Amino acid sequence: MISPAAIARRLWAAIRALLGDDAYERYLDHQRRRHPDSAPLQRADFYRAELDRRWSQINRCC
Amino acid sequence: MATKKLIEVGTWTAIAVAGAAAFGGIALNRGESINALWFVVAASCVYLIGYRFYSGWIATRVLALDATRATPAERLENGRDFMPTHRSIVFGHHFAAIAGAGPLIGPTLAAQFGYLPGTLWLLVGAVMAGCVQDMLVMFCSTRRDGRSLGQMARDELGPLGGTAALIGTLFIMIILIAVLSLVVVKAMVHSPWSTSTVFATIPIALIVGVYLRMLRPGRVLEATAIGIVLLLLAVAGGGWVDQQPVLREWFNLDGRALAWFVIGYGFIAAILPVWLLLAPRDYLSTFIKLGTVFLLAIAICTLQPEIRMPAFTRFIDGTGPIFSGKLFPFLFITLACGAVSGFHALVSSGTTPKLIARETDVRMVGYGSMAFESFVAIMAMIAACVLDPGIYFAINSAAGVVGADPATATATITSWGFPVNAGEMQALADRMGEQSLYARTGGAPSLAVGMASIFGSAFGQGLFALWYHFAIMFEAIFILTTLDAGTRVGRFIMQDALGSIWEPLGRTSWYPSVLLASVLVVAGWGYFLYIGVIDPNGGINILWPLFGIANQMLAAIALAVVTAIFVRSGRLRHAWVPGLPLTWLVIVTTTAALQKIFSDDARIGFFAAARDLAEKLAAGVLPPDRAAVAPQLIFNQQLDGWLTAFFLLIVWIIVLDMLMRCHQHLSGRRAAISTETPYVATQLA
Numbered sequence: 220m221i222s223p224a225a226i227a228r229r230l231w232a233a234i235r236a237l238l239g240d241d242a243y244e245r246y247l248d249h250q251r252r253r254h255p256d257s258a259p260l261q262r263a264d265f266y267r268a269e270l271d272r273r274w275s276q277i278n279r280c281c
Numbered sequence: 282m283a284t285k286k287l288i289e290v291g292t293w294t295a296i297a298v299a300g301a302a303a304f305g306g307i308a309l310n311r312g313e314s315i316n317a318l319w320f321v322v323a324a325s326c327v328y329l330i331g332y333r334f335y336s337g338w339i340a341t342r343v344l345a346l347d348a349t350r351a352t353p354a355e356r357l358e359n360g361r362d363f364m365p366t367h368r369s370i371v372f373g374h375h376f377a378a379i380a381g382a383g384p385l386i387g388p389t390l391a392a393q394f395g396y397l398p399g400t401l402w403l404l405v406g407a408v409m410a411g412c413v414q415d416m417l418v419m420f421c422s423t424r425r426d427g428r429s430l431g432q433m434a435r436d437e438l439g440p441l442g443g444t445a446a447l448i449g450t451l452f453i454m455i456i457l458i459a460v461l462s463l464v465v466v467k468a469m470v471h472s473p474w475s476t477s478t479v480f481a482t483i484p485i486a487l488i489v490g491v492y493l494r495m496l497r498p499g500r501v502l503e504a505t506a507i508g509i510v511l512l513l514l515a516v517a518g519g520g521w522v523d524q525q526p527v528l529r530e531w532f533n534l535d536g537r538a539l540a541w542f543v544i545g546y547g548f549i550a551a552i553l554p555v556w557l558l559l560a561p562r563d564y565l566s567t568f569i570k571l572g573t574v575f576l577l578a579i580a581i582c583t584l585q586p587e588i589r590m591p592a593f594t595r596f597i598d599g600t601g602p603i604f605s606g607k608l609f610p611f612l613f614i615t616l617a618c619g620a621v622s623g624f625h626a627l628v629s630s631g632t633t634p635k636l637i638a639r640e641t642d643v644r645m646v647g648y649g650s651m652a653f654e655s656f657v658a659i660m661a662m663i664a665a666c667v668l669d670p671g672i673y674f675a676i677n678s679a680a681g682v683v684g685a686d687p688a689t690a691t692a693t694i695t696s697w698g699f700p701v702n703a704g705e706m707q708a709l710a711d712r713m714g715e716q717s718l719y720a721r722t723g724g725a726p727s728l729a730v731g732m733a734s735i736f737g738s739a740f741g742q743g744l745f746a747l748w749y750h751f752a753i754m755f756e757a758i759f760i761l762t763t764l765d766a767g768t769r770v771g772r773f774i775m776q777d778a779l780g781s782i783w784e785p786l787g788r789t790s791w792y793p794s795v796l797l798a799s800v801l802v803v804a805g806w807g808y809f810l811y812i813g814v815i816d817p818n819g820g821i822n823i824l825w826p827l828f829g830i831a832n833q834m835l836a837a838i839a840l841a842v843v844t845a846i847f848v849r850s851g852r853l854r855h856a857w858v859p860g861l862p863l864t865w866l867v868i869v870t871t872t873a874a875l876q877k878i879f880s881d882d883a884r885i886g887f888f889a890a891a892r893d894l895a896e897k898l899a900a901g902v903l904p905p906d907r908a909a910v911a912p913q914l915i916f917n918q919q920l921d922g923w924l925t926a927f928f929l930l931i932v933w934i935i936v937l938d939m940l941m942r943c944h945q946h947l948s949g950r951r952a953a954i955s956t957e958t959p960y961v962a963t964q965l966a
Binding site: 233234235236237238239240242243245246248249250253262263265266267269270271272273274275276277278279280281 | 358366380500617763769
């Protein structure tokens with residue numbers, strides 16, 4: 220059995236993931252795994268760097 | 282093992298029987314009203330069966346999806362766009378990306394034929410064409426490092442096909458933005474409540490943008506929550522504005538003024554930095570969109586409204602007041618996105634494949650998201666059909682078709698066999714907090730009335746006016762997001778094209794080039810928007826079929842690319858999987874385009890309409906207000922005719938190019954080539 224608290228945690232994680240709220244954590248995780256020697260970007264710098272990439276491609280439809 | 286198998290067979294038999302029963306209920310029901318729940322049951326069963334069997338067969342036999350093969354997300358992981366992601370989350374992202382205003386508006390307009398034709402095509406089209414297209418394009422892109430449709434077209438069909446695909450994309454973008462902004466303008470005309478609410482979404486997006494960049498960088502959830510609260514306050518605040526005698530006049534604007542506002546907004550949005558307007562608006566619209574779709578599904582299931590629209594109406598003969606043309610081909614052109622949408626191919630290639638963690642996820646993300654999108658279209662169809670047909674036609678028919686004053690309009694609609702009277706319409710407008718609901722073409726207001734009736738009865742009695750304006754805000758916010766995002770992407774395509782004429786114009790961050798390309802794109806859609814607003818026949822009648830043809834054309838391009846890939850990579854035996862929907866789309870778009878160009882009926886043919894108007898103008902039979910705009914309308918009809926011919930040319934260039942390359946390959950004149958990235962085993966657990 221999965222406890223209600225675990226379900227709530229999962230749901231919360233899903234909502235954050237859907238909106239892209241966890242993008243920075245995922246980036247940190249990636250940096251730790253793949254590039255442990257280089258210093259990762261700060262949260263604000265990461266957000267700034269991501270903006271142009273995310274909205275320069277077709278990511279919305281009719 | 283045997284019992285497990287038995288349970289599975291039993292479950293799917295039950296789903297098939299339930300679906301067939303619901304279908305029978307819908308198809309055989311005549312004369313009496315039918316419950317909307319039957320639609321939900323029939324649709325769910327069709328999608329489930331299509332997903333379980335057809336997509337399962339495609340996944341294992343046709344594509345042979347390989348879970349051991351490393352995806353681009355894994356191989357090229359960079360912590361940003363290439364990022365292996367759990368399939369449920371990719372499903373959510375992909376669905377949020379493909380779901381827009383199209384599948385809400387198309388079914389609302391297509392309801393003029395009755396509930397049955399539209400519902401059937403939404404189901405059959407999605408299962409056999411739309412979902413298949415999205416899944417196959419996503420598969421091809423995933424096997425090619427997440428390449429975009431344009432790049433794949435260039436690789437498979439050569440420079441001609443690639444250029445045609447790129448030009449097609451730019452044009453469909455321009456027509457799409459024009460028709461969607463026309464929908465918003467039509468909802469706001471002389472409605473201070475709607476106008477002030479929609480205007481308020483702009484400063485709200487700015488506040489959220491500043492919060493995300495300056496105050497708490499990257500805290501998307503917090504910022505979105507603040508934005509949602511402000512948006513709900515804006516809906517209620519619009520009602521307050523509507524009560525203020527002086528303030529309401531500021532927002533009581535006519536179509537032309539609103540069109541100029543939207544054009545100005547589009548231009549400013551295109552040159553402002555992304556963080557200030559586009560990014561926050563996109564976050565808000567994603568949340569509102571997913572939330573409202575979920576809410577609508579719950580409301581329909583709890584309230585179980587009755588369908589009032591007949592199964593078929595007399596307008597299948599082509600004389601419809603909302604758009605003209607017979608069931609074939611115009612039903613398919615009008616429904617567009619809810620059944621098969623070429624635009625999805627742009628997201629299914631290039632964007633989503635970079636998140637796919639396992640190749641087998643393509644089935645759920647590609648096929649599943651589109652099935653869900655088609656379900657949203659079914660809900661829009663329900664929302665249109667729960668309205669009294671007389672009211673539905675009164676809201677959606679242009680003044681130029683049914684007459685400008687309430688008495689004439691209601692008399693015309695009643696004479697078609699859909700009784701409605703002016704008192705009823707006034708009572709409805711009062712309940713929705715509007716002065717008038719006549720001739721609000723474009724589908725958004727009638728959908729909002731439908732949604733308000735469903736929401737208002739399911740949760741919160743008597744809050745109809747609030748729900749109506751919530752629904753208008755809901756549609757406006759993602760239409761404006763499409764407008765911002767589409768203008769920006771259009772600008773990049775334009776800069777790319779300009780760069781081949783003079784190199785500096787191709788630099789995406791060189792300011793003069795940004796300004797020039799933005800002006801060109803905004804002028805493109807702004808022109809069609811403005812003409813749509815001054816057209817007494819509502820503009821939608823012209824623009825929506827043009828959009829539908831462009832959209833289905835793009836789907837044909839995508840499927841042609843996939844078919845070429847199939848034939849040349851040894852999947853000839855299964856080439857009919859993309860080939861069948863491709864053939865159908867080519868037949869539909871070609872028939873529709875030829876009718877739009879050559880029909881002698883002024884309601885259908887662009888050139889016939891231009892001739893008809895020119896003759897009336899010369900004979901002096903037009904009233905002065907119509908005569909004043911007639912020269913512009915004549916020019917526009919001719920332009921639309923040439924544009925349709927251009928679309929047709931592009932489709933046939935690509936189809937013939939594809940057939941020629943397949944023939945060269947099959948006759949052995951060209952060796953089989955694989956454009957796939959070589960196999961690498963996955964390291965993911």
